Amino acid sequence: xxxxxxNSELFIGFFENVKLFGITLLFALPLGLIIAxxxxxxxxxxxxxxxxxxxIIRGTPLMxxxxxxxxxxGLLFDIRFPGSNPRMTAAAIAFVINYACYFSExxxxxxxxxxxxxxxxxxVLGMTxxxxxxxxxxLQVIKRxxxxxxxEFMTLIKDTSLARxxxxxxxxxxxxxxxxxxxxxxxxxxxxFFLVFCGxxxxxxxxxxxxxxxxxx
Amino acid sequence: MNKKVLxxxxxxxxxxxxxxxxxxGGDTTTAAGDTTAAGETTAAxxxxxxxxxxxxxxxxxxxxxxxxxxxxxPMNYEDDNGELTGFETEFAKAVCKELGVxxxxxxxxxxxxxxxxxxxxxxxxxxxxxxNDDLEKNLxxxxxxxxxxxxxxxxxxxxxxxxxxxxxKNANIVAEKGSAGERTAQTNEFFAGANYTAVExxxxxxxxxxxxxxxxxxxxxxLSIGMIGEGxxxxxxxxxxxxxxxxEQYGIAFRKGSDVTxxxxxxxxxxxESGELQKIAEKYKLAEQIIAK
Numbered sequence: 001x002x003x004x005x006x007n008s009e010l011f012i013g014f015f016e017n018v019k020l021f022g023i024t025l026l027f028a029l030p031l032g033l034i035i036a037x038x039x040x041x042x043x044x045x046x047x048x049x050x051x052x053x054x055x056i057i058r059g060t061p062l063m064x065x066x067x068x069x070x071x072x073x074g075l076l077f078d079i080r081f082p083g084s085n086p087r088m089t090a091a092a093i094a095f096v097i098n099y100a101c102y103f104s105e106x107x108x109x110x111x112x113x114x115x116x117x118x119x120x121x122x123x124v125l126g127m128t129x130x131x132x133x134x135x136x137x138x139l140q141v142i143k144r145x146x147x148x149x150x151x152e153f154m155t156l157i158k159d160t161s162l163a164r165x166x167x168x169x170x171x172x173x174x175x176x177x178x179x180x181x182x183x184x185x186x187x188x189x190x191x192x193f194f195l196v197f198c199g200x201x202x203x204x205x206x207x208x209x210x211x212x213x214x215x216x217x
Numbered sequence: 218m219n220k221k222v223l224x225x226x227x228x229x230x231x232x233x234x235x236x237x238x239x240x241x242g243g244d245t246t247t248a249a250g251d252t253t254a255a256g257e258t259t260a261a262x263x264x265x266x267x268x269x270x271x272x273x274x275x276x277x278x279x280x281x282x283x284x285x286x287x288x289x290x291p292m293n294y295e296d297d298n299g300e301l302t303g304f305e306t307e308f309a310k311a312v313c314k315e316l317g318v319x320x321x322x323x324x325x326x327x328x329x330x331x332x333x334x335x336x337x338x339x340x341x342x343x344x345x346x347x348x349n350d351d352l353e354k355n356l357x358x359x360x361x362x363x364x365x366x367x368x369x370x371x372x373x374x375x376x377x378x379x380x381x382x383x384x385x386k387n388a389n390i391v392a393e394k395g396s397a398g399e400r401t402a403q404t405n406e407f408f409a410g411a412n413y414t415a416v417e418x419x420x421x422x423x424x425x426x427x428x429x430x431x432x433x434x435x436x437x438x439x440l441s442i443g444m445i446g447e448g449x450x451x452x453x454x455x456x457x458x459x460x461x462x463x464x465e466q467y468g469i470a471f472r473k474g475s476d477v478t479x480x481x482x483x484x485x486x487x488x489x490e491s492g493e494l495q496k497i498a499e500k501y502k503l504a505e506q507i508i509a510k
Contacts, residue, residue: 078337081338167329176288179424180294180420180444181295181444183450
């Protein structure tokens with residue numbers, strides 16, 4: 001088993017991790033904001049319902065959620081999970097919901113940390129509520145949530161390998177294929193992929209923080 | 218005064234939210250309960266499904282049989298070109314040809330095999346599966362086609378060290394959790410004096426012995442043929458030849474009550490009669506293990 005074969009197979013596996021990472025962020029970031037608004041709603045049924053949902057998702061293992069999304073439709077309703085790549089689709093649904101809930105709390109923390117004076121200043125200038133949120137508040141929120149978000153992003157890329165419990169052929173699962181043939185070093189070598197990816201994210205997040213440094217909130 | 222009112226209001230809000238949470242929690246458990254209950258009914262329905270669309274018709278309509286497997290040389294493994302091959306792979310292809318369906322191999326997680334099967338994510342488990350009472354009760358199993366046994370694997374230099382039950386005193390033994398090897402290590406008198414630890418899978422068990430974390434591991438004989446010895450990371454591991462535990466048999470699993478099982482049994486008989494099964498087995502040095510007639 002040559003180094004380059006192992007490498008190219010692991011890259012194919014890692015592409016699955018990155019794909020899941022990308023899809024999750026694409027949908028969970030906006031969905032998280034919607035959930036955050038729900039849990040801050042002044043209409044208490046919406047608020048309680050949203051917070052109950054967040055509690056369930058944050059309070060149960062992601063692994064279990066993967067099982068539920070992928071297997072329960074077949075077990076309960078006798079239908080196969082649809083799509084050309086059902087395992088990846090199921091994993092993406094579970095990850096988007098799970099991460100959106102975590103993101104929502106980060107958003108909520110960010111939004112609630114903005115002093116009342118900022119809203120009042122906007123109102124004094126004659127802005128509508130929506131204008132105040134998007135033109136005054138949001139950028140300050142983004143600045144404040146960058147560090148906790150970078151935590152979540154790094155957790156996410158490593159969490160994606162959990163999708164192998166429903167047999168998404170991620171990098172760890174590919175490495176497992178080599179172990180099954182008695183070759184064990186690729187499993188440990190996968191660490192390098194995650195390390196490089198997280199290193200890149202650290203650099204990117206550092207840049208973002210620097211760019212947002214032009215105003216002090 | 219104001220503070221007291223505020224505290225009271227907060228307390229009420231908290232109680233309400235707990236009540237709401239409790240309500241939600243109740244829902245979840247009910248849902249979970251429903252899941253298992255429904256899981257069982259689905260299984261029960263499967264048993265009587267022949268009246269409606271049979272499992273065979275379902276597979277024939279799809280034109281493909283999804284075969285759940287894990288990588289496990291020499292049964293199912295990837296060759297140097299990344300092509301899936303192995304005894305079970307070729308055997309499954311031959312049977313599917315008899316049935317007139319296309320085999321579609323799906324890598325699964327072994328712990329979830331029953332769930333995969335019941336949720337129709339796969340149509341059969343075909344992976345050197347040891348037949349036991351629990352599996353026979355919950356799934357439909359083909360006629361046994363291969364014999365196997367559990368063996369003790371140790372480092373080459375210890376090959377003569379572990380021959381009698383007394384030799385096992387305080388020896389550290391590992392096996393895959395939930396495997397036949399685990400049962401042997403925990404219940405066989407031979408291992409009575411040994412310290413047993415369960416590990417994630419058979420590879421890990423070998424790794425533990427290889428890395429001197431354990432003195433020996435109890436694994437499947439068929440598996441050990443492909444995983445240890447020359448050309449692997451485990452060159453200095455050997456099977457203790459004089460020991461054999463728990464003779465067992467391999468079978469293919471289908472959904473409970475499935476009519477595919479009988480069809481596959483017929484196909485196996487045909488392959489035995491034509492000598493094709495024996496030929497495939499010889500290719501993987503498993504000819505002596507074949508028991509299908």
